[in-house]
């Protein structure tokens with residue numbers, strides 16, 4: 001039987017606006033396909049065995065939590081994260097977790113946190129926050145809805161692609177219409193909410209990529225998504241028609 005191991009990094013500190021719901025959603029959608037799954041939590045001071053991970057999740061957190069984690073992150077966890085990202089493990093990071101994978105984050109009051117640098121981007125904080133329900137579209141045409149609340153403006157370098165183009169809201173910086181970042185099988189977004197239950201197509205994309213990476217077999221049976229799809233479509237229609 002196929003099995004996917006989900007690793008939740010800093011589950012107690014990085015968990016804003018129901019980000020933990022992404023773990024529940026992945027677990028449900030994997031198990032409903034008859035695939036086994038196990039969730040491992042990696043807290044501060046604990047070892048992250050990235051070789052055993054198939055899907056890695058990092059939620060959002062405020063500047064304060066990011067600063068609290070910095071020392072712990074810069075030890076073995078940073079190396080394990082880079083190793084996982086480079087070996088094409090599937091990773092989903094939200095907002096503060098997203099920012100932590102980039103080169104640095106300079107807060108609006110001038111404190112610079114040098115982060116993992118696994119992905120080619122940096123973030124500059126502004127006093128004015130970017131807050132609200134928003135939506136964006138991936139290059140493949142998948143529309144994703146969510147909620148953003150950040151002061152950080154993220155600017156992408158040449159070695160990453162944006163996850164999508166903003167339909168409504170701010171996205172990475174409120175300037176260039178980009179939202180999130182993709183590098184190998186790492187997906188970063190500002191979307192809280194949590195993002196996956198509202199966007200089942202995106203959830204299944206991550207599951208399929210993890211199966212492909214581990215088993216070279218990404219077949220999954222389709223499951224009844226009627227309610228999720230209706231909720232998703234009603235939000236998209238509201239934005240597109242507003």
Ligand code: GLN
Nearest residue numbers: 060061063095096151152
């Ligand atoms: N501290 C970051 C910012 O305000 C991230 C916030 C979040 O994760 N919602 O930009």
